[in-house]
Amino acid sequence: MSDDSSTAAMVAKATVKANLPAPAARLAAAPEAVAVAEAASVGVVEPLVSLADFMNVLHQQDRRYELVAAFAKAQQRAARWFATAAEYQACFAAFVSQAVR
Incomplete structure (x- = not known):
């Protein structure tokens, strides 16, 4: 019985992990990261x-x-x-x- 519940928990955890965006995508979604990335593409990054x-x-x-x-x-x-x-x-x-x- 504990094998069934642990297997179900592992499947649920794997499903949640599969649906999460990649770490780089989560960071790039932040407004500060986008502003820094845009400034970096120009070649000039002014510090905050x-x-x-x-x-x-x-x-x-x-x-x-x-x-x-x-x-x-x-x-x-x-x-x-x-x-x-x-x-x-x-x-x-x-x-x-x-x-x-």
């Missing part, structure tokens, strides 16, 4: 920077502390914790040029 690191650099470059703090809060609300420095710089430029509500 944390929001805290970018804000430290931005505080040293731009002395408008209230504006920089508001930008940091907007990025946190948007859940943008990691991006390239160029993406953060573009977001900051767009943030600065927004109309005041």
Whole structure:
């Protein structure tokens, strides 16, 4: 009786494993992996920077502390914790040029 249940369990486990995508396919499906793969195909890969690191650099470059703090809060609300420095710089430029509500 235990042979039947263990055989059924092994068959069920093999069926589940057979239906799973390959590990490379699962990784490639992640948005970050796709962005890195696209950048790698061009030949230039810019590293991701944390929001805290970018804000430290931005505080040293731009002395408008209230504006920089508001930008940091907007990025946190948007859940943008990691991006390239160029993406953060573009977001900051767009943030600065927004109309005041």
